[in-house]
Amino acid sequence: MSSVDPKDTFRAEANDLLEQLEKDLLDLSASPDSGSLIDGVFRALHTIKGSGAMFGFTVIADFVHAFETAFDRVRKGEAKVTPELVNLALRARDNICALIDGGDDAASAGILSELDRIVSGGTAAGAGASTWTVRFKLAGDAVANGANPVLLLDEIRAIGPTRITAITDDVPALADLDPEALHLAWEAEIEHIDPTEAIEDVFLFLRDDMELSIVRRDPVGESDADAPKAADSGPAAGVGQDGVAPAIRVSAERLDELMDRVGELVTAQARLSQLANIFKDPSLSALAEDFERLTSGMRETTMEIRMVPIGTIFGRFRRLVHDLSCELGKDIALDMDGEDTELDKTVIERLADPMVHLIRNACDHGLETTAQRLTAGKGGQGTIRLQAACSGTEVRVIISDDGAGLDVARIRARAIEAGIIPADREMSEEEVHQLIFEPGFSTAREVTALSGRGVGMDVVKRTIEALHGHITVSSRPAEGTRICLHLPLTLAIIDGILVRVGDGKFTIPLTAVEECVELDDNIAETERGRSFLNIRGTLVPYIRLRQLFGTRAPADPYPKVVIISSGENRVGLVVDQILGNSQTVIKQLSRLHARAGAFSGATVLGDGAVALILDPSALVSRGKVEAGEADRKRPAELAA
Structure with missing residues (x-):
C-alpha cells in the first residue's frame, strides 16, 4: 500500500479553500456589506493558516496570517470593502496559490503593504462594543495531540482588547499530576461588538472535544440576558445530520484505473455472452445473463463516480x-x-x-x-x-x-x-x-x-x-x-450499433443513430452518381462505406442504411449488415490511424476482434460537402 504524503493532503484541501475564497471575494464585489461573506473569507484564511503551520508551510502560514490580520479589520468594521480591496485580495489569493506550487515569495511584501495601506484608511468602529466573557477548556490530551494553548491565547488577544485569566480549579496535587495531560482552563474578557465568529474560528479544529462558552455583558459589567453560546461537542456539523452525505477524496489516477478494469470486464462479459450463444448451454446462458446484469450495474456505478458537476x-x-x-x-x-x-x-x-x-x-x-x-x-x-x-x-x-x-x-x-x-x-x-x-x-x-x-x-x-x-x-x-x-456524457464506455462492411466490423455511437432503413433496389441499380435518399419527404445524403473504405469483398445483396445526425444535419451510411447493439469500450487510436478522419476510436469485441468506431461528426460533414457538390452539378436531377 502506498502512503499518502500529508503535505499533499494539505495542498488538496488548500486548493478547495482557495476556490471558495475566490468565490466569496467575487461575491463581495457585488455585495460589499455582506457580513456572512466577510466571515467566509476570514474563515478560509484562518483555516489555510492553521493547516499551513501544522504541515510545515511556514512561509505560506506567515503570509496568510498577515493577510488575515489585514482582513480582520474589515470584519471589525474598521475598513470597508471596495473594488480596490477585492482586486488586491484576489492578487493575494493568487500569491497563496503560487506559494503552494513552490513559487518564491517575492511578491508577498508588496501585496501585504498595499493591503495594510487600504485597510488603514478606514475609521475604527468602537461604538457599540461590549464586554464579552469567554471560558474554554481543551481536551486533556490536546497538547499531546499537537495543540498549543499559547498560540490560541495569542489569537484571542488579536481579536480586541483582552484580559486573560487562567483557571486552576482542576489542577491536581503534584503527586497526582500527569505531565502529558492538560488541566488548565482559561477565561478571557474581550471588548468587541461581537467576537463569536472570531472565537469559533480560533478553535475551529478543536471544538468537538472541548468546552467553550461565550457570554456578552453590558458596559457596566452586569450579565446580559443572552444565554451562553456553547460549542457543539457532537459529531462534525453537516455529516449525516443535515442530509449531506460524507465524502472521501480519491485520486484521478485511481478512477481512471477503475474505469479501465470495468472496460475489461465489459469485454469479458461480451465474450461470455457470445460463448453462451454458441454452446446453447442453459447453465452457461444463465451465468452469462447474471454476469451481464452485474457488469451493467458496475458500469453505471463507475460512470456515476466519474461524473463531475x-x-x-x-x-x-x-x-x-x-x-x-x-x-x-x-x-x-x-x-x-x-x-x-x-x-x-x-x-x-x-x-x-x-x-x-x-x-x-x-x-x-x-x-x-x-x-x-x-x-x-x-x-x-x-x-x-x-x-x-x-x-x-x-x-x-x-x-x-x-x-x-x-x-x-x-x-x-x-x-x-x-x-x-x-x-x-x-x-x-x-x-x-x-x-x-x-x-x-x-x-x-x-x-x-x-x-x-x-x-x-x-x-x-x-x-x-x-x-x-x-x-x-x-x-x-x-x-x-x-x-x-x-x-x-462520457468518453469511456458508450452504447453502439455494430455493423459489417465487407469483412470489417464497425461501431456507430448509438447517440448519433436516428433510424435504420433498407436501401431501395431501384436507387441501387439506377443510381448513376446519385447520393440522396427520400426519408419521408426529406432528401438525406448518403455515403457508401464500401466505396469510402475501398472494400473488395463481395457486396451483400440487401444493403442497409443507418441514418445518423450531428447537430442539425443528417447523413445515411450504407452498410452490408447490421449486427446489433453492443456496449463499446473506447480505446484510443494509434498516431497512424488518428489521422483517418472517419474514425474516433476503436473497441475490442467479444471474440477478440477489433472494430473501429465511426466518427458521426466527420461523416456527416463529408456527406454535407458531397451533397453540396451534387446539388450544384445536378440541380435538375435532384428536383425530379
Missing part, C-alpha cells in the same frame, strides 16, 4: 470575467445556469481551455463598450451567459453574449479574401457562422492582448470534436451571439 469549472470563469472587465474597461456581468449538470471528469478537464477562449472572445469582441451600448439603446452593462443542461445522452453547454452579434457579410468577405471559400459559393447563414472555426480565420481589425473573434477558434473546434462533440453557432445583429457545445 460542470460548476467546478464554471466557477473559474467568474474570476476570468472579473479580470477581463477591469482590463477592457467594460462593465460585464456573468450569469450562470445549470452548474449542477454533470459530465465525465475527462470531458470537464478538456473543456476548460476551449471555454476560456470562447469567453475571452465574447468579452473582447462580442460585447461593445459602455458608450457603444448606450448609443445602440442598450443597457451599459454587457452580459455573458453560461448555461448547461442534459439533453438525452448529451450535454449542451452554451456560451452567449448580448453584444453586437456576428457580421455575416464581413465574415464572408474575409473568408473570400483569405481564399477559404470561392467568391461564387452560395452559403446559408449557418454555414457562414461556421467559417469562424476555419484555421487562421479572423475578422479582427487589430491584434489585441487577448484574442480576436476567430483567432484560434479552429483549435476550439478540434478540441470539441476530439471529445466526440460538435459546435453550433447562432447570431442576430445587435442582439448577440450564441455558441452551443454538444458533448457526450
Whole structure:
C-alpha cells in the first residue's frame, strides 16, 4: 500500500479553500456589506493558516496570517470593502496559490503593504462594543495531540482588547499530576461588538472535544440576558445530520484505473455472452445473463463516480470575467445556469481551455463598450451567459453574449479574401457562422492582448470534436451571439450499433443513430452518381462505406442504411449488415490511424476482434460537402 504524503493532503484541501475564497471575494464585489461573506473569507484564511503551520508551510502560514490580520479589520468594521480591496485580495489569493506550487515569495511584501495601506484608511468602529466573557477548556490530551494553548491565547488577544485569566480549579496535587495531560482552563474578557465568529474560528479544529462558552455583558459589567453560546461537542456539523452525505477524496489516477478494469470486464462479459450463444448451454446462458446484469450495474456505478458537476469549472470563469472587465474597461456581468449538470471528469478537464477562449472572445469582441451600448439603446452593462443542461445522452453547454452579434457579410468577405471559400459559393447563414472555426480565420481589425473573434477558434473546434462533440453557432445583429457545445456524457464506455462492411466490423455511437432503413433496389441499380435518399419527404445524403473504405469483398445483396445526425444535419451510411447493439469500450487510436478522419476510436469485441468506431461528426460533414457538390452539378436531377 502506498502512503499518502500529508503535505499533499494539505495542498488538496488548500486548493478547495482557495476556490471558495475566490468565490466569496467575487461575491463581495457585488455585495460589499455582506457580513456572512466577510466571515467566509476570514474563515478560509484562518483555516489555510492553521493547516499551513501544522504541515510545515511556514512561509505560506506567515503570509496568510498577515493577510488575515489585514482582513480582520474589515470584519471589525474598521475598513470597508471596495473594488480596490477585492482586486488586491484576489492578487493575494493568487500569491497563496503560487506559494503552494513552490513559487518564491517575492511578491508577498508588496501585496501585504498595499493591503495594510487600504485597510488603514478606514475609521475604527468602537461604538457599540461590549464586554464579552469567554471560558474554554481543551481536551486533556490536546497538547499531546499537537495543540498549543499559547498560540490560541495569542489569537484571542488579536481579536480586541483582552484580559486573560487562567483557571486552576482542576489542577491536581503534584503527586497526582500527569505531565502529558492538560488541566488548565482559561477565561478571557474581550471588548468587541461581537467576537463569536472570531472565537469559533480560533478553535475551529478543536471544538468537538472541548468546552467553550461565550457570554456578552453590558458596559457596566452586569450579565446580559443572552444565554451562553456553547460549542457543539457532537459529531462534525453537516455529516449525516443535515442530509449531506460524507465524502472521501480519491485520486484521478485511481478512477481512471477503475474505469479501465470495468472496460475489461465489459469485454469479458461480451465474450461470455457470445460463448453462451454458441454452446446453447442453459447453465452457461444463465451465468452469462447474471454476469451481464452485474457488469451493467458496475458500469453505471463507475460512470456515476466519474461524473463531475460542470460548476467546478464554471466557477473559474467568474474570476476570468472579473479580470477581463477591469482590463477592457467594460462593465460585464456573468450569469450562470445549470452548474449542477454533470459530465465525465475527462470531458470537464478538456473543456476548460476551449471555454476560456470562447469567453475571452465574447468579452473582447462580442460585447461593445459602455458608450457603444448606450448609443445602440442598450443597457451599459454587457452580459455573458453560461448555461448547461442534459439533453438525452448529451450535454449542451452554451456560451452567449448580448453584444453586437456576428457580421455575416464581413465574415464572408474575409473568408473570400483569405481564399477559404470561392467568391461564387452560395452559403446559408449557418454555414457562414461556421467559417469562424476555419484555421487562421479572423475578422479582427487589430491584434489585441487577448484574442480576436476567430483567432484560434479552429483549435476550439478540434478540441470539441476530439471529445466526440460538435459546435453550433447562432447570431442576430445587435442582439448577440450564441455558441452551443454538444458533448457526450462520457468518453469511456458508450452504447453502439455494430455493423459489417465487407469483412470489417464497425461501431456507430448509438447517440448519433436516428433510424435504420433498407436501401431501395431501384436507387441501387439506377443510381448513376446519385447520393440522396427520400426519408419521408426529406432528401438525406448518403455515403457508401464500401466505396469510402475501398472494400473488395463481395457486396451483400440487401444493403442497409443507418441514418445518423450531428447537430442539425443528417447523413445515411450504407452498410452490408447490421449486427446489433453492443456496449463499446473506447480505446484510443494509434498516431497512424488518428489521422483517418472517419474514425474516433476503436473497441475490442467479444471474440477478440477489433472494430473501429465511426466518427458521426466527420461523416456527416463529408456527406454535407458531397451533397453540396451534387446539388450544384445536378440541380435538375435532384428536383425530379
